[in-house]
Amino acid sequence: xxxxxxxxxxxxxxxxxxxxxxxxxxxxxxxxxxxxxxxxxxxxxxxxxxxxxxxxxxxxxxxxxxxxxxxxxxxxxxxxxxxxxxxxxxxxxxxxxxxxxxxxxxxxxxxxxxxxxxxxxxxxxxxxxxxxxxxxxxxxxxxxxxxxxxxxxxxxxxxxxxxxxxxxxxxxxxxxxxxxxxxxxxxxxxxxxxxxxxxxxxxxxxxxxxxxxxxxxxxxxxxxxxxxxxxxxxxxxxxxxxxxxxxxxxxxxxxxxxxxxxxxxxxxxxxxxxxxxxxxxxxxxxxxxxxxxxxxxxxxxxxxxxxxxxxxxxxxxxxxxxxxxxxxxxxxxxxxxxxxxxxxxxxxxxxxxxxxxxxxxxxxxxxxxxxxxxxxxxxxxxxxxxxxxxxxxxxxxxxxxxxxxxxxxxxxxxxxxxxxxxxxxxxxxxxxxxxxxxxxxxxxxxxxxxxxxxxxx
Ligand code: UD1
Ligand code: CA
Numbered sequence: 001x002x003x004x005x006x007x008x009x010x011x012x013x014x015x016x017x018x019x020x021x022x023x024x025x026x027x028x029x030x031x032x033x034x035x036x037x038x039x040x041x042x043x044x045x046x047x048x049x050x051x052x053x054x055x056x057x058x059x060x061x062x063x064x065x066x067x068x069x070x071x072x073x074x075x076x077x078x079x080x081x082x083x084x085x086x087x088x089x090x091x092x093x094x095x096x097x098x099x100x101x102x103x104x105x106x107x108x109x110x111x112x113x114x115x116x117x118x119x120x121x122x123x124x125x126x127x128x129x130x131x132x133x134x135x136x137x138x139x140x141x142x143x144x145x146x147x148x149x150x151x152x153x154x155x156x157x158x159x160x161x162x163x164x165x166x167x168x169x170x171x172x173x174x175x176x177x178x179x180x181x182x183x184x185x186x187x188x189x190x191x192x193x194x195x196x197x198x199x200x201x202x203x204x205x206x207x208x209x210x211x212x213x214x215x216x217x218x219x220x221x222x223x224x225x226x227x228x229x230x231x232x233x234x235x236x237x238x239x240x241x242x243x244x245x246x247x248x249x250x251x252x253x254x255x256x257x258x259x260x261x262x263x264x265x266x267x268x269x270x271x272x273x274x275x276x277x278x279x280x281x282x283x284x285x286x287x288x289x290x291x292x293x294x295x296x297x298x299x300x301x302x303x304x305x306x307x308x309x310x311x312x313x314x315x316x317x318x319x320x321x322x323x324x325x326x327x328x329x330x331x332x333x334x335x336x337x338x339x340x341x342x343x344x345x346x347x348x349x350x351x352x353x354x355x356x357x358x359x360x361x362x363x364x365x366x367x368x369x370x371x372x373x374x375x376x377x378x379x380x381x382x383x384x385x386x387x388x389x390x391x392x393x394x395x396x397x398x399x400x401x402x403x404x405x406x407x408x409x410x411x412x413x414x415x416x417x418x419x420x421x422x423x424x425x426x427x428x429x430x431x432x433x434x435x436x437x438x439x440x441x442x443x444x445x446x447x448x449x450x451x452x453x454x455x456x457x
Contacts, residue, residue, distance in 0.1 A: 002095030003116075004177065005045035008082050009033050009102035010053025010073040015227045021055030023102035024062050025231055028238045029262035029280040032225060033059065035105035037066050038263075043112035045098055049089040051082050078195025079171075080187045083180075093177040096120065099198065101171045104224045106234055115215045119174040125210035126179070126202055128152070129170040131219040139168035140199050142214065149212045151203035156192035169199060170222035179210060238263065268304070286320070295325070303338065316348075319355065337372065349384075354397065367409065368393040377403030377421060384409045396431065 013022025023033035030038075037048055048066075052059045053073040060070055071086035083090075083099060090097065096119060100107065111129070119127035128149065130142050140152045141162055152169045153162050183204040187196045206212055225231050242263060243256040250269030253259045258275040261267070265279050268287040278296045279285070285297075286304035294310040301317045302308070308318075309325035316330045319338035324330065328342045331349040336342065340353055343360035351365050354372030359365065363376050366384040369392065380401050382393050393407050396415035401407070406424040413419060414431040422438045429435035451457055 001120075002047070002093055002177070003045045003098070004089070004093055004095065005040040005048045005098045005100065006071075006083060006086050006089070007033060007036055007040070007048065007050045007068075007100055007102050008079060008171075009059055010051050010056070010076055010082050010085075011103070012054040012076065013103070013226065016231075017228075021058050022225070024055075024058060025225070027105050027225075027231065027234045027263075028242060028260070030105075030264065031062055032105040032234075033063055033102035034066065035263065036100050036102055036107070037063060037068060039107055039109050039112060040098060040100065041066075042109045043116065045112075049086055050102070051086055053082070078189065078193070079198035080184060080196035080200060083198055084184050084187075084196070087181070087184075090177060090181050095177055097175045097177045097180055099173045099175065101224065103226065104171065104222060106221050106223055106237055107172060108221055111215075111217050111221055115172075115174060118215055119213060122213045123211060124174075124213035125176045125205050127174045127213035127215060128202065129172040129222060130167050130214050130216050131170060131222045132167050132216065133219045134166070136166050136168045140171075141165040142167040142169055148206075149202065149214050150206060152197075152199035154191065154193070154197060154199065167216070168222075170217070171224065172222065173198075175201075179205060183208075292325075300330075365393075367391065368395065368407075370395045371397035371399065371415070373397055374399045374401065376401045377405065379404040380407070381405075382407045382409065 009023040016022050024031045027035060040048055048068040049071055050063055050068050051071045051073055053076055056072060071089055073082045073085040115127060115129060138155050140154045141158055142152055143150045143165060183201040186204050187200055189196050191197060202212055220237050223234060225234050242261050243253055243259055246261060246267050247253055251267050252272040255275040259273055260278040262280040265283045267285040270287050271285055271289040273291045274293045276293045277291045281299035283297050283300050285302045288305045289302055290307045292309040295308050297313045299315045300313045303318055303320035305321045306318050307323040311325035311328040313330040315332035316334040318324060318336045321338055322336055322340040324342045327344050329347040333350045334348045335352045337353055337355035339356045341358040341360055345362045346359050347364045349366040351368040351370060353370045356372050357370055357374040359376040361378040363380045365382045367390050368382050374395050383406050384390050384393065391409035393409040394412040396413060398416045399413045400418045402419045402421035402423060404422045405419045408424060408426045411425055412428045414429060416432040417429040418434045419425050419429060420434060420436040423435060424437050425435050
């Protein structure tokens with residue numbers, strides 16, 4: 001039996017007051033709709049179709065890397081109408097169709113799997129996810145007849161009595177594909193909002209004597225995000241969940257409340273993370289790493305036993321036992337070896353740095369290939385840009401770059417060579433040689449005294 005997922009993402013999200021489509025706002029560093037897509041995939045729904053409408057170009061651009069297909073809902077006539085817009089996707093499919101919303105990113109993989117299991121084993125035509133909450137205002141209410149679900153009534157269509165019902169519809173469902181298509185064609189929009197409600201499918205199925213199931217789950221998983229304050233609430237809940245997961249895996253978080261770890265970050269055990277670290281994107285952190293406060297690490301791979309302090313690392317790799325910072329900036333496509341020291345106020349751009357090299361202070365290295373056990377003196381600058389093009393610099397193993405050297409690219413300092421402090425190196429330095437490129441010092445004896453005596457000053 002096939003498994004298909006539809007994700008509703010055509011709505012406008014007026015209450016966000018944003019030029020960005022609501023479902024593209026991020027929670028723990030990832031767009032809400034992408035959270036939902038990833039969770040559906042993990043729960044074994046391979047074939048995912050996203051229903052787009054308002055801001056569809058943005059939504060398609062940000063989700064297309066996830067290999068999904070799209071249906072377009074030109075006019076937003078309700079959630080039932082949205083699903084009808086995916087008719088071409090649903091046509092001829094047999095099996096289970098999961099329908100989830102792109103603005104509810106807190107659903108857990110396990111809950112989707114449990115729901116699928118109960119849906120399939122129970123032989124239901126529809127299974128909905130519900131929660132019981134104190135203040136159900138705004139949500140569709142689940143009306144039961146004994147244990148059986150009878151129908152869902154939207155808040156705006158509830159009678160006084162129905163408003164008191166505390167079981168709410170999470171807006172997450174599993175349907176039998178063929179029965180869903182049949183029921184959708186019977187939807188009407190004779191309700192308070194004049195919309196085609198997907199929720200009415202439940203009553204239609206019930207009236208055809210089909211079996212309806214319901215799984216109850218905790219409210220936190222079913223929260224929808226409609227405003228910036230709900231976005232912040234979702235962030236807190238997901239952050240707690242992510243942090244707990246890492247602590248259970250053996251990572252120490254000194255202060256979980258001020259540790260920000262993205263949903264797709266992997267961290268091995270015995271790593272210690274101090275407050276105010278932001279770890280984002282597709283980052284992998286090894287064992288025994290220490291992250292002192294105030295770093296941002298994005299899409300990077302950090303080896304075992306690395307130490308990082310107050311630094312920014314973007315799309316780069318840092319080898320085992322290397323230390324970075326304080327105040328270092330590692331820019332995209334850099335590969336730093338093992339046992340390297342990157343010290344204070346060092347910027348590395350698109351360069352490789354060999355094992356055991358030391359770049360301790362106030363240095364810029366761009367577009368360079370640096371060997372192992374190289375020592376950079378304080379204040380080295382790789383001059384990689386002539387205002388028009390970028391050029392490459394190569395520094396061989398065991399080279400020693402004197403303080404305040406400029407390496408004007410393209411240039412090579414060969415293995416074991418030295419550059420004299422203050423040199424502006426424009427020509428290659430042969431192996432084991434010393435390159436000196438600065439004016440020879442001249443001392444003028446008594447110059448200061450003579451200047452005074454001249455009476456002019
Ligand atoms: C919906 C449910 C409600 C449930 C609640 C849970 C209906 C009629 N109501 O209400 O029972 O308690 O979710 O959060 O389904 N969308 C479209 N096209 C449209 C309208 C909406 O794609 O024409 C999308 C939105 O982008 C959003 C989702 O569907 O991702 C839900 O729409 P929204 O308007 O937020 O529905 P609710 O009023 O919250
Ligand atoms: Ca909603």
